Amino acid sequence: MSPAPANPAHVLAHWIDSPDALRARLASPPARVGLDTEFIRERTYWPKLALVQIALPQADGGIEILLVDTLAPGIAEALAPLLADASVLKIMHSPSEDLVAFRQTCKQVPSPLFDTQAAAALAGVGAGMGYQKLVAEITGTALEKGETRSDWLRRPLSASQLQYAADDVQHLFELHDALTAKLDALGRRGWFQSDMARTMATAIEDPADRWPHLSMRTANFLDRDGQTRLLRLLRWRDAHARVADLPRSWVLDNELAATLARMSPSTPESIAEAVRAHPKGPRKLVDAIWTALGTPLPDEAEAPDAAVAERRDKSKVKALQDAVSRRAAELGVADAVLASRRMLEPLVDTGEWPESLEGWRREQLEPVLAPLLGRAPVG
Incomplete structure (x- = not known):
């Protein structure tokens, strides 16, 4: 099927920047909504929620789309009840980061959840398929991709940004219907629900990587003491980044962490020297790094040996x-x-x-x- 142009017929989009207006629109929520977000995560650890798109099915078969300005005061609190409403299915596409953004901004993770990307993978349509490609595959509709790297924190948003944002939820009901039918035909609804439960649990619990050293190839070439030092540094880095809301690499980049783990610094001064020699060295954090290196972790004796990958x-x-x-x-x-x-x-x-x-x-x-x-x- 050749992709057809996006058809906006029976679709109404509304800009919402007032908590009262949002509550009025959601006073009688439907059985399902389409949901998406736009966020920025360039200078922070946590995604900064800039916009929420909500698709609401209408009695005449049309769709009303709410473009919700989450930068407006009180919006997050007005949105939270919908996210928590167990009677309303939230249809989203590849929502892992969106769930984190909701949890941080609205103090609520959307539930129950239907992830169209995960459903497509289990239904044999395709694994890891992007929203535009999945919409084309299921509906034959071609969507624009022009605002993928937009600045969603600026105001006012451009007409092309608003259209892109609306497109991201316009077809979620069609995807939900088609993919649910495929899952049921294959007898995989239970598999899908199990995966959704795991996705929800991960978003709610937000577990830190217990063994972050395993994801660094440098660790394969460190002895056990060096791996322990690296593990202590990476655990500390993650905790500090979360509290300070900074990217991990801004706290301590991998290269410097590996250098400190290899050298086994014996004094704060030796750490300060290594930090000064590094172009991105966090000079204000020397004392914290020294403390992290010298503080045993309660479970570090259980840490897997990264060098096992080589064997x-x-x-x-x-x-x-x-x-x-x-x-x-x-x-x-x-x-x-x-x-x-x-x-x-x-x-x-x-x-x-x-x-x-x-x-x-x-x-x-x-x-x-x-x-x-x-x-x-x-x-």
């Missing part, structure tokens, strides 16, 4: 990946929907199933992976 049986990981690929093909989904390489590596390293593979994924994969791991499938 891992890569042929076994490849065998697991091949088995996942075959099972994914049988199910008609992308390999990554079932399991990524990062999910499989703990199975090789420790033999333990990671939490990310529990539930329906383990049910689908254990029968084919257990023999490769030298174990019989459970049950």
Whole structure:
């Protein structure tokens, strides 16, 4: 099907910058709404919510779209009841960062949730598909992409920004209907609901990465003491960045963290010297860095050895990946929907199933992976 131009018929968009006006529009909320946000996260740790788009279905089959100015005083408090209303389904596309923005600004995570990107992946339409591409795939409608990198904090917003924002929720009901039908036809509604529950739990709990050193390749070449120093620094950096609302790299960039972990500084002065030598060194944080390096973490003895990646049986990981690929093909989904390489590596390293593979994924994969791991499938 050749994509057709976006059709704005029966779509009304309204700019909302008053809490009273928002409450009036949402006084009798429908059974489902389309929801999206625009935010900025260039100079902060937390996304700064700039705009919320809400699509409301109308009795005549049309759609009313509210473009809600979250910079206006009182808007966040007026929006929170809708986000918390368990009787209203919130349809969103790839909402992980949007959920964080809502939690930080409105003190509420939208629930219940229907993620159209996750639904498309489980329905075999495509994994990781962007909103514009999914709309074209499902509805045949071509959407503009011109405002992807816009400044959403400026006021007033331009006509093209407002149109782009409205487009982002205009087709969510169509996607919801089509993808729900596909999931039901495949008998995967339960899988999807399980994934949504996990997405919601992650957004609400906001767990910090317990072992951040594992994501830095430098850690593979540090001894255990060096890895411990790096772990202490990265845990401290994350906590400080959250409180100060600054990007992690602005607090302490990876290169300097690795340098400090390698050198095992013995005095605050040696830290100060290393910080001064680095172009992005945080001179005001020398004392805090010294304290972080010298403060043991209660669980650091349990930290996985990053160097195990260099010793891992890569042929076994490849065998697991091949088995996942075959099972994914049988199910008609992308390999990554079932399991990524990062999910499989703990199975090789420790033999333990990671939490990310529990539930329906383990049910689908254990029968084919257990023999490769030298174990019989459970049950």
